[in-house]
Amino acid sequence: MSPKALDYESLNENVKKVQYAVRGELYLRASELQKEGKKIIFTNVGNPHALGQKPLTFPRQVVALCQAPFLLDDPNVGLLFPADAIARAKHYLSLTSGGLGAYSDSRGLPGVRKEVADFIGRRDGYPSDPELIFLTDGASKGVMQILNAIIRGEGDGVLVPVPQYPLYSAAIALFGGSLVPYYLEETANWGLDVADLRQSVAQARRKGITVRAMVIINPGNPTGQCLSAANLREILQFCYQENLVLLGDEVYQQNIYQDERPFISVKKVLMDMGGPMSKEVQLVSFHSVSKGYWGEFHLRVLMLQTVDEIYKIASISLSPNVPAMIFLGLMVNPPKPGDISYDQFVRESKEILESLRRRARIMTDGFNSCRNVVCNFTEGAMYSFPQIRLPPRAIEAAKKAGKVPDVFYCLKLLEATGISTVPGSGFGQKEGVFHLRTTILPAEEDMPAIMASFKKFNDEFMEQYEDHRGYSRM
């Protein structure tokens, strides 16, 4: 019998590579355990609504009315919806060309792109051109389209932070390009050293790779840091000198859990620098309604902004979904003081963000109270990325079991506690250093128990594998 037309052997090699990165052993094992009836605490993906976070009321009211526009003609509509939600629904419906079921312009509804540009203008203090705003269905799609346009083959390299969010490694593999890693410095609060960047580029060049673009993730995923203005200036200078397209992944810009280091957009830093540079650096930055504290994950509209015309080329196949664009409009243009829904909107937003801030603190403190665990505070985004200092005997045991050491640790954690994390090796890390990533999203009231359960497991694990003749027992 002949082999199947499409079997694993005959699959596109680039597609095979992508899968290995995404479908981790931890995820599979957690699913198995769940099927067997074990209670799993899924902290492996940031999925707030699945963990009990309630949606914000006002945006949901507006989108529900847009979904069912005949309600607007119903004399009873005011019994279920406040007047400002009704007015907003009418506003957004007037921006569409046939309601939520009609195609929009391929770059998104012009009226919403205008609202996004106004938001960027207010945020940065520099006007933003709606013609350079593109709405796409989700971060992955936007990032993949720009990388697809850039990457022509193995000879094209993209600088990606390590640790990084696997979307980047996956997309670069899929398009057959070369990932050029640069390391974030854990002891410098996951900041980035431009000297290290230069070295990465030089190394890539020696291998015949032309570095064409650079990715930054700010606030960091999985690392949770906010990049400083000084750091962003160095990065922009570097991209200018090296003639790189800069991709600024800023999807967590509204999730900030401290006041010392606020989020600053790379666009603002570039504009502040002024001069010819501010016109010549090709910057594409990403924001999303699906990330951030809204947590509306089904609504993956992305906004791209770019100081160049490159996206005219990449925009052709885009046709973002309309309800998601309305959520985006509401995100950049929320209820204002004096609006009927203002107080409720602010109260709900504050509750979520303040609780996340407390949870970030509980988690960091919890990790730092554990034996051989050190963890930077989650300044932004929604992840904690503690370093787990595995004793040599644990590393040996992992090797014997045929596992990467942090996978070995995370599997044991999963089996013992039901906490489903992602091993640091899934994001990349320096040789011989190990991490795991959790979200900070479990319900606040569950957090102390989860951290106690983690500590119990971890400290027993360390007890078991530590060399009692003195290793790291200071």
Next chain:
Amino acid sequence: MSPKALDYESLNENVKKVQYAVRGELYLRASELQKEGKKIIFTNVGNPHALGQKPLTFPRQVVALCQAPFLLDDPNVGLLFPADAIARAKHYLSLTSGGLGAYSDSRGLPGVRKEVADFIGRRDGYPSDPELIFLTDGASKGVMQILNAIIRGEGDGVLVPVPQYPLYSAAIALFGGSLVPYYLEETANWGLDVADLRQSVAQARRKGITVRAMVIINPGNPTGQCLSAANLREILQFCYQENLVLLGDEVYQQNIYQDERPFISVKKVLMDMGGPMSKEVQLVSFHSVSKGYWGEFHLRVLMLQTVDEIYKIASISLSPNVPAMIFLGLMVNPPKPGDISYDQFVRESKEILESLRRRARIMTDGFNSCRNVVCNFTEGAMYSFPQIRLPPRAIEAAKKAGKVPDVFYCLKLLEATGISTVPGSGFGQKEGVFHLRTTILPAEEDMPAIMASFKKFNDEFMEQYEDHRGYSRM
């Protein structure tokens, strides 16, 4: 000054190729004319709601309630929503893991996949396994993922009908594969000849191409035909012999405008054939809630079904949007006799489908009444694809203007009448034969005026360019 990091020159060549196919001259010119204030009749894309089609009430009620689940606790909800919509909303919310804002299983909500499998079972008379159903965000995404998995390089070929929907040529170009055309026979009502298929494969082989998959579009786009069971049997036999993955694009299966040749799914035909073949042919078929008479274009969930395990591999990055999955559930599981909303739902559906049937007839008859125009009846889908027999002098004039002849004709049509069509060359056609594609979607009451305007333009055009010494003036 150095060139920009990313300019047109340094773009990925495969991406450049894709754009040429998608961004047509006609579309650009129509947009320009619209900006200048000319009234444009957009029949270039199937966008029913933009042309005035009202959404079906029941699905919109259910999804609005799911968007705003707090309404379900409101004592006044019954004043705006019927009881069956409320029950359905509760049902679908119970299938999610945290409402519309939470990630679902990467293959889609298990409960909706079950409803889809039941629908396929009822449709075909053979049970369908929910484990083989994958929900994706839109037809393009599903088709592109499977083609991405199949195509390893230029040496991999995919059989695609000519004329075809440009998604296929675009995706094959993007992934760097080879499109192997097979021609649909216009005089045989756009049917397909297996002898011609064999010839296409043999020709490809001589060029060193391994044909690995075949695409069929049924009902046809842009050609509007329904494939017969006999034709589908031949195709399946051919795929079995040649060891090809068969991609069955069946997104228009509910849009049928005649009774003689109903839609038959390729899955049913395969199952009817039985034997080892029915187990060994790798079939992936596509359906969508965004196409068809629902016309919910923002809701591009696709359902894939496959008699093989290949999609386990391709499913990893899928995370379909939840409101769209609920629309899909409602499409495969509409109100039943006895339900409060049943009569309204049936009435609304019938109104749309019967009007489309009349419009298909008005359009075909209109085209066939024009000089040098012949047009097969639109049996299904939502397009009309008349052949325009251009006189030699028109072809010459086009050449002088530097235009492909059907582009030349369609541009003149656009300028004269505002009717924005797509030239047949965008879909592929036999050498020396010319077409255009329109949708049958303009409002029924506008149809006679549109066809009169077309006829006036066409007949004058023919008068102008015909050789009055006798060419085709019988």
